[in-house]
Amino acid sequence: MRILAIGDIVAEDGREFVYNNLNRIRDFYRIDFCIANGENSANTNGITAEIADALITRGVDVITMGNHTFANREAEHVLEDNPNIIRPLNFPPETEGVGYVVKDTGIARIGVINLIGRVDMSPADCPFHAVERALKGMDADIILVDMHAEATSERLAMGYFLDGKVSGVFGTHTHVQTADERILKGGTGYISDLGMTGVEDSVLGVKKEIIIDFYYHAGKRYRFEKAEGEVWFNGCIFDIDPKTGKTTAIERVRFSSSNLPY
DSSP: OEEEEEOEEOHHHHHHHHHHHHHHHHHHHTOSEEEEEOTTOSTTSSOOHHHHHHHHHTTOSEEEOOTTTTSSTTHHHHHHHOTTEEOOTTSOTTSSSOSEEEEEOSSOEEEEEEEEOOTTSOOOOOHHHHHHHHHHTOOOSEEEEEEEOSOHHHHHHHHHHHBTTBSEEEEESSOOOOSOOEEOTTSOEEESOOOEEEESSSBTTBOHHHHHHHHHTTTOOOOOOBOOSOEEEEEEEEEEOTTTOOEEEEEEEEEETTSOOO
8 A cells, every 4th residue: 555644744734735635645645545744734833624624625645643632612612523633642631632543445444643742842741651551552454653753762662672572663843854765674664754745945845034034043942934925845656565564665756846747
C-alpha cells in the first residue's frame, strides 16, 4: 500500500492548495491512504469543523494535530464529533478526543497514532510509555506514527524505539523538510520532519519581516500574520507491505504550486 503523509498544512493558502490538488496528487502517486497534520490549518492556528470536514472530503483520511490542538475555540467539539481527527496520545487522559484511530480500508487495517514531544514543548506525559501501552491493544496491519516534536533527537529516538513495532514514523512541527528519509533495520520507514504545506517565502508560514523584527527586537510583542505567496507541498510516501507491516520503499515529496508534477 502507498501511504502519503502531508506536512503541517498552514493557514488558508496551504489548505486551499490541498483542497484543490489532493485528489490529483493521490491519483498521480497512486496513493491508497492519506494522513495530514492539520494543527495549523486555521489562520490563527488550530482547526475548525469546517476545515476538518473539507480536508476529509478532499481526500485526507486521518488528520493529526499537535501543540496547537486547542488554539481554536471549536477544538473540543471537533475532536469529539469527527472520528477522523486525532490529537497527541500523551495529552492528559481527561483531554477531549483520542490519540489514535484504526481504519479498515478493505485491504488492510491502518492504525495512526499521534504523539507530542516533551523537549521545549508544553508539559505532556511520556510519549514513549504512551505509545508502548497503545500498541498492546491495537489491532492493525499497518501502523504509522506522527511524532510532533521540537527536537530532532527526540523524534529520531522515537523512530529507533518503534523500529520493527510500527510501519512508519514521521516528524511534524518544525515545518522544514528533512533529507533523512530511510528504512530502519526493523523495517520501519522514518523521516525526521515532513515539512510544511504552505507559503514558502515565509518563516514557518508567518510573514518573514515580522519574525525578523521579533528576533531583532527581543522581547517586543507582535501579532503574527500569515505570509502571502507561492505554496509548496511537502510530504512523504511510504510503500508498505500489508502482510508484514514493513516499509519497502520511502520517498520524499516536495513541489511548488507553479511546478506541479502532474
